[in-house]
Amino acid sequence: MSTSEIGLIGLGTMGAMLAMNIAEKGFAISVFNRTTSKTDDFMALAAREPGDLASRLTPTKALEELVASIAKPRAIILMVPAGAAVDEQIAALRPLLDADDLIIDAGNANFHDTNRRAAEADAAGVPYLGIGVSGGEEGARHGPSIMGGGKKACWDRVSHILEAISAKYEGQPCATWMGEGGAGHFVKTVHNGIEYADMQLIAEGYGLLRDGLGMGAAECGKVFEAWNEGTLQSYLVEISGKVSQAIDPATGKPVLDIILDRAGQKGTGRWTVIESQQVGAPVPVIEAAVAARNMSAAVDTRKAGQDLFGAAPQALPEGAVTIEDLEAALIAGKIMCYAQGFALLDTAGATYGWSLPMPAIAEVWREGCIIRSSMLNDMASALREDPARNLMFAPYFADFMKKTHGALRKVVGASVAHGIPVPAMSAALGYFDTMRTARGTANMVQAQRDFFGAHSFERLDAEGAHHGPWGSHA
Numbered sequence: 079m080s081t082s083e084i085g086l087i088g089l090g091t092m093g094a095m096l097a098m099n100i101a102e103k104g105f106a107i108s109v110f111n112r113t114t115s116k117t118d119d120f121m122a123l124a125a126r127e128p129g130d131l132a133s134r135l136t137p138t139k140a141l142e143e144l145v146a147s148i149a150k151p152r153a154i155i156l157m158v159p160a161g162a163a164v165d166e167q168i169a170a171l172r173p174l175l176d177a178d179d180l181i182i183d184a185g186n187a188n189f190h191d192t193n194r195r196a197a198e199a200d201a202a203g204v205p206y207l208g209i210g211v212s213g214g215e216e217g218a219r220h221g222p223s224i225m226g227g228g229k230k231a232c233w234d235r236v237s238h239i240l241e242a243i244s245a246k247y248e249g250q251p252c253a254t255w256m257g258e259g260g261a262g263h264f265v266k267t268v269h270n271g272i273e274y275a276d277m278q279l280i281a282e283g284y285g286l287l288r289d290g291l292g293m294g295a296a297e298c299g300k301v302f303e304a305w306n307e308g309t310l311q312s313y314l315v316e317i318s319g320k321v322s323q324a325i326d327p328a329t330g331k332p333v334l335d336i337i338l339d340r341a342g343q344k345g346t347g348r349w350t351v352i353e354s355q356q357v358g359a360p361v362p363v364i365e366a367a368v369a370a371r372n373m374s375a376a377v378d379t380r381k382a383g384q385d386l387f388g389a390a391p392q393a394l395p396e397g398a399v400t401i402e403d404l405e406a407a408l409i410a411g412k413i414m415c416y417a418q419g420f421a422l423l424d425t426a427g428a429t430y431g432w433s434l435p436m437p438a439i440a441e442v443w444r445e446g447c448i449i450r451s452s453m454l455n456d457m458a459s460a461l462r463e464d465p466a467r468n469l470m471f472a473p474y475f476a477d478f479m480k481k482t483h484g485a486l487r488k489v490v491g492a493s494v495a496h497g498i499p500v501p502a503m504s505a506a507l508g509y510f511d512t513m514r515t516a517r518g519t520a521n522m523v524q525a526q527r528d529f530f531g532a533h534s535f536e537r538l539d540a541e542g543a544h545h546g547p548w549g550s551h552a
């Protein structure tokens with residue numbers, strides 16, 4: 079019996095919710111999980127959902143059974159961890175599939191792996207798609223943002239399902255084909271890099287409220303709530319308000335106060351930074367955010383550092399920084415981080431031969447994904463005007479930068495003076511100052527390079543490559 083319209087492998091956090099979302103939108107779907115008891119748990123959960131979801135879900139306990147239960151030509155979504163698990167599943171599935179059956183990797187794959195898998199699939203004459211999905215558990219269940227990659231014809235085969243399950247922005251599906259090969263996974267990777275940076279900026283804002291202004295967690299939560307009503311409106315600021323106000327039932331303390339300050343990471347932020355270095359499109363705010371997660375992991379070293387050097391004073395003098403200054407500093411930092419992310423997308427698109435649809439990327443992030451924010455609609459407008467222009471030069475965002483960079487400078491300055499670490503805010507300010515300095519200091523670097531390695535330099539007053547008279551001193 080082959081009745082399901084699609085199949086899904088991997089009933090973890092994301093896969094289970096995506097499967098329910100697909101069933102809820104009226105598509106019959108077969109599911110499989112390596113640990114088969116989880117499939118039973120999943121079906122029990124689905125049976126408790128309204129809308130008779132379970133009747134459109136077919137649980138299977140073997141890959142052969144999964145494949146047999148899907149109508150031809152088949153489409154099967156993989157929702158398993160990046161790396162070896164994806165290759166293993168493809169290898170296990172391929173012998174069971176027909177030549178025109180489509181495998182869709184919807185996890186957070188490294189786009190280089192997706193390029194390789196797409197090339198392997200092309201060579202074997204079988205279809206393959208790599209798509210990025212964002213929105214966490216809730217988004218997967220009720221409407222994620224979907225960034226498609228691979229052959230357009232393959233995308234078109236399943237786009238009606240992906241669009242139906244995606245988030246909607248004013249009725250428009252947040253599911254878009256980005257380009258061939260690993261384009262979709264690359265866009266998702268940069269999304270996550272921006273996510274790291276936005277989270278780090280917010281965490282630094284929280285640090286200033288807590289350590290600089292002496293606020294308790296609940297009070298910080300109220301500030302985030304207020305910020306979420308203004309220019310900073312975003313999912314990440316919204317949840318920061320919620321997590322700040324949550325209380326631990328066991329201790330009665332704010333949950334935030336009992337969480338170890340060590341942040342995990344699965345690799346997408348690092349991939350973004352590696353790729354930015356590879357193509358020469360700097361993303362210093364994202365780099366600072368990845369480095370901050372790495373430094374957060376060094377809990378014992380940080381404790382030893384505090385014992386050796388003493389804790390920085392941190393408390394800010396009355397009036398040194400206001401809540402309004404902090405809000406403005408976060409606005410400036412956020413614009414810098416998105417400007418860098420979009421510039422990376424633009425450069426990488428050209429490097430890898432994708433025509434990445436820059437405005438459509440901002441559009442697909444307006445709803446459903448973790449970095450959704452009210453600013454993204456304005457970013458989409460700015461990118462429609464000029465997809466290759468750095469966002470900090472778009473008049474709308476340039477106006478914001480003119481109004482807010484002073485506050486960013488004030489906040490970074492006060493933080494530096496009082497020992498509050500703000501690596502992402504500092505990186506945002508450094509990027510802004512660098513990008514508005516017509517004559518920088520790389521003339522010194524060029525002179526040094528020519529001195530020790532005869533690398534040559536360009537002159538301001540003549541064409542060509544030149545060498546210095548390094549033996550002659552004034």
Ligand SMILES: NC(=O)C1=CN([C@@H]2O[C@H](COP(=O)(O)OP(=O)(O)OC[C@H]3O[C@@H](n4cnc5c(N)ncnc54)[C@H](OP(=O)(O)O)[C@@H]3O)[C@@H](O)[C@H]2O)C=CC1
Pocket residue numbers: 087088089090091092093111112113116157158159160162163166167184185186187211212213214215344
């Ligand atoms: N969590 C999130 O917010 C998001 C996650 N993602 C991405 O989605 C993918 C899945 O993540 P998530 O649902 O959170 O992960 P989970 O850890 O919750 O689930 C992982 C799933 O993959 C299965 N699995 C793990 N290893 C293998 C393997 N070697 N062979 C077959 N199946 C395997 C697990 O099966 P078993 O039960 O047998 O262990 C489980 O069903 C990842 O690529 C992740 O990066 C993307 C967006 C958001």
Ligand SMILES: O=C(CO)[C@H](O)[C@H](O)COP(=O)(O)O
Pocket residue numbers: 186211212213214270273342343344345346347448
């Ligand atoms: O893709 C996601 C959100 O968009 C996942 O939640 C991902 O796991 C987040 O990255 P990390 O675990 O490294 O913080």
